Amino acid sequence: MANPSILILAGDGIGPEVMAEVKKIIGWYDAKRGITFDVSEDLVGGCAYDKHGTPLHDDTMAKAQEVDCVLLGAVGGPKYDNLDFSVKPERGLLRLRKEMDLYSNLRPAQCFDALADFSSLKKEVVAGLDIVIVRELTSGVYFGEPRGIFTEGNERVGINTQRYTESEIARVARSAFEMARRRNNKVCSMEKANVMESGILWRQVVQEIHDKEYPDVELSHMYADAGAMQLCRWPKQFDVIVTDNLFGDLLSDAAAMLTGSLGMLPSASLGAPMANGRPKALYEPVHGSAPDIAGQGKANPIACVLSFAMALRYSFDLGDEATRLEQAVEKVLAEGVRTADLMGPESGTPVSTSAMGDAIVAAL
Amino acid sequence: MANPSILILAGDGIGPEVMAEVKKIIGWYDAKRGITFDVSEDLVGGCAYDKHGTPLHDDTMAKAQEVDCVLLGAVGGPKYDNLDFSVKPERGLLRLRKEMDLYSNLRPAQCFDALADFSSLKKEVVAGLDIVIVRELTSGVYFGEPRGIFTEGNERVGINTQRYTESEIARVARSAFEMARRRNNKVCSMEKANVMESGILWRQVVQEIHDKEYPDVELSHMYADAGAMQLCRWPKQFDVIVTDNLFGDLLSDAAAMLTGSLGMLPSASLGAPMANGRPKALYEPVHGSAPDIAGQGKANPIACVLSFAMALRYSFDLGDEATRLEQAVEKVLAEGVRTADLMGPESGTPVSTSAMGDAIVAAL
Numbered sequence: 001m002a003n004p005s006i007l008i009l010a011g012d013g014i015g016p017e018v019m020a021e022v023k024k025i026i027g028w029y030d031a032k033r034g035i036t037f038d039v040s041e042d043l044v045g046g047c048a049y050d051k052h053g054t055p056l057h058d059d060t061m062a063k064a065q066e067v068d069c070v071l072l073g074a075v076g077g078p079k080y081d082n083l084d085f086s087v088k089p090e091r092g093l094l095r096l097r098k099e100m101d102l103y104s105n106l107r108p109a110q111c112f113d114a115l116a117d118f119s120s121l122k123k124e125v126v127a128g129l130d131i132v133i134v135r136e137l138t139s140g141v142y143f144g145e146p147r148g149i150f151t152e153g154n155e156r157v158g159i160n161t162q163r164y165t166e167s168e169i170a171r172v173a174r175s176a177f178e179m180a181r182r183r184n185n186k187v188c189s190m191e192k193a194n195v196m197e198s199g200i201l202w203r204q205v206v207q208e209i210h211d212k213e214y215p216d217v218e219l220s221h222m223y224a225d226a227g228a229m230q231l232c233r234w235p236k237q238f239d240v241i242v243t244d245n246l247f248g249d250l251l252s253d254a255a256a257m258l259t260g261s262l263g264m265l266p267s268a269s270l271g272a273p274m275a276n277g278r279p280k281a282l283y284e285p286v287h288g289s290a291p292d293i294a295g296q297g298k299a300n301p302i303a304c305v306l307s308f309a310m311a312l313r314y315s316f317d318l319g320d321e322a323t324r325l326e327q328a329v330e331k332v333l334a335e336g337v338r339t340a341d342l343m344g345p346e347s348g349t350p351v352s353t354s355a356m357g358d359a360i361v362a363a364l
Numbered sequence: 365m366a367n368p369s370i371l372i373l374a375g376d377g378i379g380p381e382v383m384a385e386v387k388k389i390i391g392w393y394d395a396k397r398g399i400t401f402d403v404s405e406d407l408v409g410g411c412a413y414d415k416h417g418t419p420l421h422d423d424t425m426a427k428a429q430e431v432d433c434v435l436l437g438a439v440g441g442p443k444y445d446n447l448d449f450s451v452k453p454e455r456g457l458l459r460l461r462k463e464m465d466l467y468s469n470l471r472p473a474q475c476f477d478a479l480a481d482f483s484s485l486k487k488e489v490v491a492g493l494d495i496v497i498v499r500e501l502t503s504g505v506y507f508g509e510p511r512g513i514f515t516e517g518n519e520r521v522g523i524n525t526q527r528y529t530e531s532e533i534a535r536v537a538r539s540a541f542e543m544a545r546r547r548n549n550k551v552c553s554m555e556k557a558n559v560m561e562s563g564i565l566w567r568q569v570v571q572e573i574h575d576k577e578y579p580d581v582e583l584s585h586m587y588a589d590a591g592a593m594q595l596c597r598w599p600k601q602f603d604v605i606v607t608d609n610l611f612g613d614l615l616s617d618a619a620a621m622l623t624g625s626l627g628m629l630p631s632a633s634l635g636a637p638m639a640n641g642r643p644k645a646l647y648e649p650v651h652g653s654a655p656d657i658a659g660q661g662k663a664n665p666i667a668c669v670l671s672f673a674m675a676l677r678y679s680f681d682l683g684d685e686a687t688r689l690e691q692a693v694e695k696v697l698a699e700g701v702r703t704a705d706l707m708g709p710e711s712g713t714p715v716s717t718s719a720m721g722d723a724i725v726a727a728l
């Protein structure tokens with residue numbers, strides 16, 4: 001049987017730096033555990049635009065469709081801010097999500113014990129926090145038509161369309177209920193059904209899927225604005241949150257920041273099973289390309305490393321290995337190894353991106 | 365000259381209770397300061413539906429158009445959860461906003477010194493916080509067409525339309541820049557220009573209005589997801605935030621919760637100047653109808669009282685009286701008078717809604 005395959009798209013900014021550390025870990029699995037991945041690499045985002053004039057070349061898209069999973073670093077940077085909308089770095093990422101049909105974006109918001117002090121929230125509000133936001137990723141206002149800037153009379157009008165079909169809602173709801181069954185069996189669905197008809201349909205379909213297929217899971221509904229409030233007030237009330245693409249974008253970013261562990265948080269974007277039974281999948285850190293610190297060896301590679309751990313678990317059925325890697329990260333943190341983002345003002349000298357990667361490999 | 369006129373729409377849940385305290389204050393202004401308002405009252409939300417089968421009767425709508433300002437309590441409650449979308453309590457509020465054309469929703473997020481401990485955020489993160497979110501209130505996905513639930517093939521599709529014209533963006537941008545000039549001269553505009561064309565237009569128009577009319581104000585742009593993060597991380601970096609209807613809904617709720625002063629926060633929704641030079645205006649607390657504590661005398665009337673203070677300032681040019689009322693509230697808080705929401709677990713007996721109102725009147 002062929003080795004499992006991974007396409008690495010390190011992207012822009014700190015992407016290549018944090019991905020270099022993941023490559024060390026992939027190397028360790030090969031050398032020490034006899035788990036060998038076929039790794040190929042390619043460009044996405046600004047660097048792809050620089051080379052090809054497009055943030056995602058068709059050949060790269062084709063490769064992404066063939067591999068077992070994609071690992072992505074980050075895309076974007078000020079250099080590309082004034083590019084036309086159609087070739088912005090983000091379009092590369094959005095094209096991958098859409099064409100691979102990665103409808104279920106899992107975003108854990110977890111507070112690492114060693115870092116509870118870094119949250120802007122009080123320690124008791126975040127310590128031990130462990131929730132997952134399941135964000136719909138291939139539809140909604142991100143992709144709905146009509147869209148664009150038009151002229152009406154003598155002025156411009158900007159239009160986007162929020163659009164959800166029943167089956168789009170149903171499949172991401174299932175994904176959330178499955179996730180809840182593996183956790184604390186509780187799902188909270190968020191929309192604005194008091195204002196938007198698409199929210200009414202969302203609520204109805206989530207409820208129907210629950211009643212028919214997952215009656216054992218505890219389900220509640222919350223308006224997204226109240227959800228934003230409750231995440232800030234007492235995030236531990238949640239287990240799994242399921243929400244649409246746009247609300248998921250804001251709510252998961254807020255939740256990630258609240259943990260104090262932004263540089264630590266991985267994500268998985270999953271689609272339907274392929275012929276080999278594995279889901280189409282892309283893994284990436286929640287943080288962005290951080291152009292302000294790029295190239296300085298300051299970035300924290302842990303979010304990217306933990307994204308690879310998610311790949312071990314969800315793409316390669318190597319849950320034990322994923323746990324091993326997660327524990328290695330925890331060990332390193334417990335030992336006090338810290339990149340700059342994990343340090344208070346007067347707590348000594350931070351380690352470099354590369355030293356953090358080495359420490360994780362050593363802990364493995 | 366006729367007395368200034370106010371239409372009170374107390375609404376549902378705790379609305380009538382908190383509004384009763386505002387009426388005491390209106391009475392005090394009449395008796396003690398010779399400032400007499402013509403006050404009329406009517407129904408909105410669930411109580412209007414109960415009486416008329418609609419959450420806002422046409423006669424009420426007509427009255428709202430004639431008065432100098434509307435004071436609203438809150439709408440909604442579980443009793444009305446299963447009503448048809450078109451007659452839900454919220455539709456009454458949305459109709460008022462739309463037909464009065466109240467495009468600029470001012471939502472201060474302020475941390476009251478006496479309450480800094482109530483925030484889920486660390487004290488140093490929120491103490492002294494004083495920002496204003498200017499939310500567009502009459503357009504965007506709340507009102508865009510087409511909208512509804514349709515059948516396509518053999519499944520349902522939920523559709524809403526995000527739609528912004530140049531002039532809709534321009535007028536709320538001006539409102540934000542004006543506000544900034546009266547404060548710390550800084551505006552941050554939030555959208556998702558990396559994903560939505562309506563966000564691109566938003567960013568362009570805000571920048572154009574800035575460059576042409578308000579070059580003295582410091583302007584920055586931020587993606588709304590990053591904005592949600594930054595509000596949670598270090599809200600004091602902001603002065604005035606301007607954003608669209610839907611983002612404003614989530615961001616202002618999160619910001620309000622972060623202050624720890626949710627039961628304290630007022631809002632103003634302003635439109636174009638009327639014939640008498642006063643803006644069309646509606647004032648309401650940021651909190652909702654809180655059905656769980658309705659009718660028990662537990663509600664905190666301060667948000668509603670401070671909404672009336674905003675009315676004094678923005679509708680009646682009585683800035684000094686507004687300040688007097690705000691200071692009375694601060695005095696009462698400093699004296700330790702507390703409704704239940706403002707108390708820690710072991711800090712004594714809370715006062716009732718009515719006792720809080722009396723204390724404020726006494727402090728005046």
Ligand SMILES: CC(C)[C@H](C(=O)O)[C@@H](O)C(=O)O
Binds near residue numbers: 090093094558559589
């Ligand atoms: C980069 C951007 C297009 C993207 C999004 O809006 O989805 C990002 O914010 C995210 O959350 O992954």
Ligand SMILES: CC(C)[C@H](C(=O)O)[C@@H](O)C(=O)O
Binds near residue numbers: 225613
């Ligand atoms: C009640 C509801 C329609 C309303 C909104 O979504 O605008 C509320 O959440 C608000 O923020 O005033």
